[in-house]
Amino acid sequence: MSIEKTLFAAADKMRGSMDAGEYKHIALGLLFLRYVSMSFERLHTKLSEDEYSDAEDRDEYLAESIFWVPEKARWSTLAKQSKDPKIGIMIDDAMRAIEADNETLKGALPKVFGKESIDRAMLTGLMDLFSNLKLEGSKADFDLIGRIYEYCIGEFASSEGKRGGEFYTPKPVVDTLIEMIEPTRGRVYDPCCGTGGFFVQSEKFIDAHKGQKNDIAIYGQERNHTTYGLARMNLAIRGIFAEIRWNSEGTLLKDAFPDERFDYVLANPPFNISDWSGDLLREDTRWKFGAPPVGNANFAWLQHIHAHLSSTGIGGVVLANGSMSSMSVGEGEIRRAMVEGDAVDAMVALPGQLFYGTQIPACLWILAKDKSNGVAKDAKLRDRRGEVLFIDARKMGALVPGSRKQKELSPDEIVQIATAYHAWRGEPDAGAYEDVAGFCKSATTDEIAKHNFVLTPGRYVGAGAVEDDGEPFEEKFTRLVGELRGQFAEGRRLEKEIEDRLGALQ
Template identity: 30%
Template sequence: MNDKISQDSINKALWAACDTFRGTVSADTYKDFILTLLFVKYISDVWQDHYDGYKAEYGDEPELIIEMMKNERFVLPIEASFYALYDRRHEPGNGERIDQALHAIEEANGTKLKDAGKSVFQDISFNTDKLGEEKQKNTILRHLLEDFAKPELNLKPSRVGTLDVIGNAYEYMIKNFAASGGQKAGEFYTPPEVSDLISDLLDPQAGDSICDPACGSGSLLMKCGRKVVSNHGSKQYALYGQEAIGSTWSLAKMNMFLHGEDNHKIEWGDTIRNPKLLDKNGDLMLFDIVTANPPFSLDKWGHDEAEHDKFSRFRRGVPPKTKGDYAFILHMIETLKPNTGRMGVVVPHGVLFRGSTEGKIRQKLIEENLLDAVIGLPEKLFYGTGIPAAILIFKREKPDNTVLFIDASNEFKAGKNQNILTEENISKIISSYRDRAEYAKYSHIASAEEIKENDYNLNIPRYVDTFEEEEEIDLVEVRLERERLKSHLALLEGEMNKYLEELGYGA
């Protein structure tokens, strides 16, 4: 089957496969099954496509071909292939067979699907009671295998063309799960428009090292990498990340593979309590670009251990016990390279003006001339929360000590449940940032002295006046209009009384 297929038809077929679970299992649970089986199906189709190619070239020589297949980017044991699982779908034990296949895939591919002993599929089991008792579970998984075997989901390269078709399908699925995932959605996904904006603001260059210490499924991190390709025609960059939630770390690893991002290092663990991205001396690694959309105002972020942090990340102050925003900001600041380091972080607005320890930390960051820009975003952009957020841009090297404030809170296209940043909205923010331009009711360049006079409060309305004067009311005209309306009302009441009398309802 060599007919080309559109991205849209693949996406629709994948989303339809979720019907197997709907009404039985929550989306938060079944997303891992769908995305993992998509991964297995893709590597199986690639393997089969290459096998068929060798067979056409060298004839029916299975031993020779299998030997040649050992040099593939990804090794697939025959018994772990999607097709081997599909052929036995009517037999009992589908869950156990799929789990065994995942284990065999991990073992055959060395460190590609492992980091520090943790495997990508460690937190994913198809042989789980979450799918019901054995008979129901077997039936659900049979239906799922049949969904992925449909012609629409033939993912062979000879049919779908570029690898990005699969990577895009994976992103599409993650986005849709995030959109329907409620409060938990923001844990693993940053909306693509926001990722686009941040990557444009940070302007990654060829040779840059790029890190996201709260990387979720890796979408923001990869967007920065793809900017290097699109703007500079180069794949000379390295991606680094850390993710605390095991199943989300697995998504990031599979996502990287499906997008062809082999030059990456994604660690599993709590970035604040246990940073894993360390150099050979055990110190924090430094990067050209650090970016993140960390969890907003995280409770229980590691306050008790922070005072004695061996990396001295909290020397400017220890953030409040129940709000971890500045814990992530301070960690990110410490991982910036001395000259080239630049950083973009998404934060709730409270970060801009809350007092106490946060106010002192904010003051020190401004006095050190690290803050470059504060960009206010519209509400309802992020999955799982309707509150508006802001992007803070920090730089290790700045030409002056000013801070640019941009109020883009009204720059969006309204969606059904989420607001969306359009290309025009993004372009306006980017040009204002790059040109360091002031526009009425939109942007303002504040001096260090002005910020000091505001007690280091960064609340955007203090710097960007968006107040619209109300049109002056002509009281004489209002009085005349009121008299006209009274006369018209009297006329209508007279006509109404006449009609009532004709109908015999007169007084």
């Protein structure tokens, strides 16, 4: 069992009957405290041993992108008092002290440890557990803490069911969008960033492709305040500095970046939200393709994201499948305008059961501002104006080991989806694009119009080739007819048996 699973299993056992939604802020808050103390104390020791450095100079820590941790907030100080009846209050005070000394963390850290309802023995147990986490004193420690943090967020989302899944996008879905969009340079934006999963995976993508983290700038907005704090802790754990904004009205009603444009937008908006204040935004300039229905925010999110793309920007959006075909209250007309306006680059139908706590099937919308792909300047890319790529991945995915409901895409399947998209765009090293029956199809606007601008990939990709099982047609036909006749006979027998039993009861 991996250290992430082992640590989560041990920590989760301590919560007992406590609700996962409340407990996650306790467990993840303590893990964050362990992290910032660890990174601070390592540099503090190094500076103390250098006669030309001052271990109490906060600028030394700022220069290394490490948070300043006051004496009373350090893990070593608190761990010695872990059995004190007032340890919860001490931890809350530690969180406040860290926020006071680090402006970027202001309002982000949980302060729930001193509540009367919190079991002191649980706090002590968690502190002992995290204190015993073996660390090597290298950068790998920070990577490990980040992995543990990400794993715990995912597992808590699973425990919370639908409520937790609302703020957490499953890793395979995030990975698929990241591999398709490839945010390696420029400005990245998530208008409903949840716990920051898209940002974390963007950084991982850059690392995997040997890019520079400093080449991207990250922006986000989140409506749920506790999730906003969790996102900031999640990013801080990894040393990712982002400009994330919070307001209680939400992104659609109060856009934190109204005049900004971004090279990449990645988003998993809440599906089919009806209370998005659409009646107050009928004349909003973001609705280039038509005013979204008051009762469903799906096309408000799509247009908000498209409006925030730079002149060559690409956006990836996770939405419920209904967004591909709904005709209610003008949605069909908006979808038509988006296709005719070359706003839709690609559509991907995902397998079911990918999301925690909901069986609603989802899809990916890939949006673009310039589908000519800058052909006039870069002949390597194909001009895809007047076309949309459809990918049907519904048959992909497999159940997560040990789960009866949860599915995930494999790394190979994610690469297959992304490669088809990159080849279609004409990107170097992606190979030549070809339609594959049952999987992908490049359809023209005229073809889409014949389907009344419904964007469900299954309508376009057709059926895949059926594998030949080697049985001659004549033999197979005779066998199947025989089986069918046998089933008819069994049906008649059961019908007679039921009638006889009903007759006996009269």
